[in-house]
Amino acid sequence: MIEVAAACGIPRIYTMEISRNLFEESRRNLANFPQVECLWGLSVDKHEAAEFIQQDPLLRERGPEPDIYIDFLPDPVAGYLRELEGALGGDEGLAPPDRLLQTLVPSFVDRRPLFCLDSAGGVGLLEYQTVRRLLGRNPFIVWIDDVNHVKHYRSLLDLQSDPAASHVSLNWDEGWGVALVNG
Numbered sequence: 001m002i003e004v005a006a007a008c009g010i011p012r013i014y015t016m017e018i019s020r021n022l023f024e025e026s027r028r029n030l031a032n033f034p035q036v037e038c039l040w041g042l043s044v045d046k047h048e049a050a051e052f053i054q055q056d057p058l059l060r061e062r063g064p065e066p067d068i069y070i071d072f073l074p075d076p077v078a079g080y081l082r083e084l085e086g087a088l089g090g091d092e093g094l095a096p097p098d099r100l101l102q103t104l105v106p107s108f109v110d111r112r113p114l115f116c117l118d119s120a121g122g123v124g125l126l127e128y129q130t131v132r133r134l135l136g137r138n139p140f141i142v143w144i145d146d147v148n149h150v151k152h153y154r155s156l157l158d159l160q161s162d163p164a165a166s167h168v169s170l171n172w173d174e175g176w177g178v179a180l181v182n183g
Helices: 002-007 020-029 046-055 076-084 100-107 121-135 153-161
Strands: 013-017 036-040 114-117 140-145 165-171 176-181
Touching: 013 020, 020 036, 046 076, 046 121, 076 121, 100 121, 114 121, 121 140, 121 153, 140 153, 153 165, 153 176
Parallel strands: 013 036, 114 140
Antiparallel strands: 140 176, 165 176
């Protein structure tokens, strides 16, 4: 796999974990793959993420909703806010760095990057929107996990309605979607 990645010109693969414990586990598991760099932190701005979760009508109002999965019922807002603190990885109270996408994306803007977004539950749409904003009109490929979950259901809807997104593929049963976005 390492030789294939190098032969294809993949200089680096980044993976992010908000939980310090899960980051350490990922780093150990991927230690034999020098192209993979594990990062500890949140992909988006933490304050913006908290506000996004608190204001998200799909989480707050719990009215008529699509048939998607939402964690932490009956109070998903509180649960997703705890997730931002790393509570799900058993390391609540640590202050992970944030805005990792804002640090990384500018160096890949003109290289048609591939983003695999398997986000923290309450901020999937925000993470997707951040990638779109940071890339501007530059083309990229996006794979989103859990399209039948609150995190990327709306990201999928955006891709399906976006004329710049082509080759949108979806596997609802397995819960993923992929698209080429031409800017």
